[in-house]
Amino acid sequence: KAGVTQTPRYLIKTRGQQVTLSCSPISGHRSVSWYQQTPGQGLQFLFEYFSETQRNKGNFPGRFSGRQFSNSRSEMNVSTLELGDSALYLCASSLGQSTQYFGPGTRLTVL
Amino acid sequence: GESVGLHLPTLSVQEGDNSIINCAYSNSASDYFIWYKQESGKGPQFIIDIRSNMDKRQGQRVTVLLNKTVKHLSLQIAATQPGDSAVYFCAEHSPGGNAGNMLTFGGGTRLMVKP
Numbered sequence: 001k002a003g004v005t006q007t008p009r010y011l012i013k014t015r016g017q018q019v020t021l022s023c024s025p026i027s028g029h030r031s032v033s034w035y036q037q038t039p040g041q042g043l044q045f046l047f048e049y050f051s052e053t054q055r056n057k058g059n060f061p062g063r064f065s066g067r068q069f070s071n072s073r074s075e076m077n078v079s080t081l082e083l084g085d086s087a088l089y090l091c092a093s094s095l096g097q098s099t100q101y102f103g104p105g106t107r108l109t110v111l
Numbered sequence: 112g113e114s115v116g117l118h119l120p121t122l123s124v125q126e127g128d129n130s131i132i133n134c135a136y137s138n139s140a141s142d143y144f145i146w147y148k149q150e151s152g153k154g155p156q157f158i159i160d161i162r163s164n165m166d167k168r169q170g171q172r173v174t175v176l177l178n179k180t181v182k183h184l185s186l187q188i189a190a191t192q193p194g195d196s197a198v199y200f201c202a203e204h205s206p207g208g209n210a211g212n213m214l215t216f217g218g219g220t221r222l223m224v225k226p
Contacts, residue, residue, distance in 0.1 A: 043155075043200065043216035050212070098212075105154045
């Protein structure tokens, strides 16, 4: 079974731009969660989608948003990028409320 | 497993020795706990998990111990190998109002295995 895939793997943007990251979960997994990883803050939960509905949301500003499609693939969007948004963005999938399996991440650099 | 920014706690062990990585968790209502391993440039990799109604679980070369009284979790790696060198994270799952799937991660511990 293929693992979680994320595209793109690397991205460089400038302040004020917006970005969309994509995640394809493990086949059959309906829950997709997104996390931000930085050296200063560690791994922090952004949001979770299940059956196209946002089920949980972390403590991030409204510039961070996401969605899930009927095939469980998910995208997250960050608008009006700030330097502090530079991070590794990780997507994890699970069957429902069970162990999450992570993708390789998208490394976003904001200049 | 607490850390401050880049200054992750580091555990350095000799190849072949056993390693013990510790983690303190915060929510007494958390219902399961997971250990992840993260190698440089990769996403976290699932190692082992344990439900809150258990106090010990064993996998291949790994054992997780849960002490709910003091909210402490540990990961024991037997016969540590160079390939075990990575950052290890504990994560706790707290049941939410929407039965969601949010994990709260510890700061991580860097394991270095000396050949």
